[in-house]
Amino acid sequence: MTGHYVTARSMDAVSCPTCGLLISNSYRRSTSNRCPRCDSELSSRKRNSLKRTWALLIAAAILYVPANVYPILTLVSFGKSTTNTIMGGVIELVHSGQWTIAAIVFIASVIVPIFKIVALFFLVITVQFNVTWHPRNRALLYRFTEFIGRWSMIDIFMISILIALVKLQAIATVEAGAGAIAFAAVVIITMFAAMTFDPRLIWDKLGEKV
C-alpha cells in the first residue's frame, strides 16, 4: 500500500472525539489534554480499543450459542405451551407461509448478529495482525456493521411488544425465555464491541509504513 493517506496522527494532530476539532499535539502537550472548544478529553485513539473489542466480541460469541439453543419465547395458549428457539420460530413461520415475517426475523435475528460478530472479528484480527489489506473497504465494512447493529434489536423489540400486547388479552400468554436474555445480551455486547472498536486503527499501520 502506498502511503498517500493523510491521518490526523500523521499530521501530529488529534481530532476532538466530540466536536471533531483538529488540535495539534503541541497544543495538547503545552496547554491541556482537553478540547479548547468543547472541553472533551482528547485522545489520539480510543483507549484500549482493540482489547475491549476483543473481550466484548468473545463474550458475544459465547452468548450467541445459548441465544440460539434456548427458547426465545414461550407461548401459552389454550392451556398448551409452545416454546420456540429463534430458528424454530423461523421454521414455523415458513411452515405457516409467513415468508416475509420469516425473512425479517431470520435476517434480524440470525444473519445480522452473525454478520456483526464475523465482521468485527475480521476487523480486529486484521488490525491486530497489522494487515494492510483494503483499508477503505474495511472502513466501509465497519461503518456498515455499526449501521446494521441497531437493527438486530428488532427481535428483542418485537418480543417486548408481543409480550405487552398478549399480556393485555387473556387468551394467551407469552413469556421471554432464557434465549431471549442471551440474545439481548449478544445484541447489546456486539453494539458495544462495534463502539469500542476504533476504525482509525485500520489506517494506523498504513501510516506507520509510510
Place this chain on the structure above:
Amino acid sequence: MTEESNLDVPQAKIRRGYGSLLSIWLVPIIALGVAAFLIVKTVVEKGTEISVIFENAEGMTPGKTQLKFKDVNIGLLTRIDILDDEKGVSVVIDVNREADKYLTDTARFWVVSPSIGLQGITGLETILSGSFIEIDPGTGGERKEAFEGLATPPVITSTDKGTEFVLSTKSLGNISRGTPVVYKGLRVGTVLGYRLAKSNESIDVYTFVKAPFDALVLEGTNFWNAGGVNINVSTSGIEVGAESLQALITGAVEFDTQSIYKNTWKAESGHKFKLYRNFKAKEDAKYTEKADYVLYFAGSVSGLAVGASVEFRGIRIGTVKEITLEIDEEKKKYHIPVLIEIEPQRITITDAGKKLLSVVEAGNLRKKIIENLIMRGLKGKLKSANFLTGQLIVDLVLAPDTKAVFLATSDRYPEIPTMPADIEKITTSVAQLVEKFSKLPIEELGKNLTETVGGIDKFINSGELQSTIAEYRKLAVTVRKVAESFDEKTLPQIGMTLDETRDAIKKIDATLATAEKMFSSANSLIADGSPFKYDLTVMLQELSAASRAVRGLAEFLERNPSALISGKR
C-alpha cells in the same frame, strides 16, 4: 499502549486503563459463566429418554407433542423413528426428571386426539392444542425405558378407584369394551372387556364401577343390558324408551337394586351377577330364588295347568311348574305329584333384629320360613280361580287342625301336604245364589225401568235417581257374581231344565240391556263432573259387566247344553 506515554498525567491514565482492562475481560468471563450455568442446568435437568412404540405417528410432531399426566406436561416428544419391520413407529420422549418415577413396567402410554367413540366425544381439547401422549403410571414396579403404546385409551386408569364385577350373559349383544355402566341414567362405570366363561356356555363381562358408586352394587343387584329401545305395552298405552342416544347406539349396562334388597350386603370385588338381556327380562326374573315343593292331590286335578299361580291368602307367591302322573304298580295306586315353585323373594323379612350376613343366608331364611309354615300346618288345596273356565290354582292355607298326610314317593323336593278342595262348599253356595237369583224381581224391575224412561228428565234432579242408581248397582253386581260363579261343575246342581235356564238368562240379559240403554241416555243429559254422573258411569259399567257375564253364560250353554246335566267333560 504506546500513546499513554505521551500523556502529561500518565499515572491516572494507567490506573484507569488497568481498571478498564480488568473490567472489560470480566464481560466474556461472565458470558462464559452464564453459558456454563445454562449448560450445567440443562444437563442436570435433562430427564430420561424413553421410547414408546405406536402403530403410527398420527398427530405427533417432534419438539411439539407433549407427554402429559393429569394434564401436566412431564415430557416432550423429541424424535420419531419408523421401526425396522415397518410395523409401527417408535417415538422418543424426553421425560422430565420429576416424572422419572412413573417409568415402570406398569406404565401405559396412549395418544389423546379428538375422537368420537364409545365414550362419547373425547379429547376435544386437542383440536386446539394438537394431540398429546398421555401416561398412566400404573402402580409401580420395575423401571423400564422402552414401552409399547396402547392403540386406544385405556378404559380405566390406575388412578380410578372402584370395584370390578363379573356379569354372566348368554349373549353379548351390543356390549363391548368401553360400554358405559349406568345407574339411573348416570354413568358410573365401564365394561372393561369380556371373555368366554370356562364352561363355554356363557360370556363373562368384566365390569368396572367407579367409587363411590360401587357401594350401590349389592348382592341382590340386578344388571341388564339397557342398550336398544324398550317398548313397554301397558294399560296406559305404549311407552317407547331408550336409556339415552348413546345407549341406543353403543349399548349400556344398567343396574338397580330392588327395594327388598336395599339393605343387603355390598358385593365384593369379582362378584358374579347375571346380566339380563333387557329390562323386561330383568323384570320377569325379578325373583331369582326358587324353592321347589311337591304336592300330592287326591282325585282329579283337571283344571290345574302348568303356570297356574300358587297363592297364599290371595297373594301370588309361586307357580305350578310340573304336573305328572305316577302309578305304583304294586300297590295299584296312582299319584299326581304337582311340582310348584315358590319364589321366596316375594316374602320380605321384616325382622330387623336378625343380623344376616348375605343374600344367600336371607334366601335360606325365607326357605326356612316356608318350612316352618309347613310344620305349623301349611296345606295346599285346589281352588277355583274362574267358575266359568274351571281354571284351578293352588291355594296354600294354614290348617293346623287338618291332619297332614305326607305321600312323598321321592325326597327330591320337600312336600307340602294337601287337603281336599272345597268343591262341596262351592256347590252349596252356588245353589244358594241360584235360589236368590231366581227370586230376583227382574221382570218387575225391568217394567219399572221402562216406565222410568219416560219421566227421566224429572228424575234427574230428584233424590230418587240416586237411590235407583244404587239399587241398580247392587243388582248388577249380584247378577254378574251369580253369572260368573256358574261353574260347569255346579251347573247340574241348579236343577232347572235347559230351556228354563236359557229363558231366565235371556230375560236377565234383555232387562240388563234395557237398563243400560236407559241409563246411557240419562247419562248424556247429566252435566260432566257431577256426582250423579260418576255414580251413573260406575253403574253403567257394572251393568254392562253383568250383561257380558250373563251373555257369556248363555252362549256357553247354547254351545254346551250337556253341561247342565253332565257337568264338565
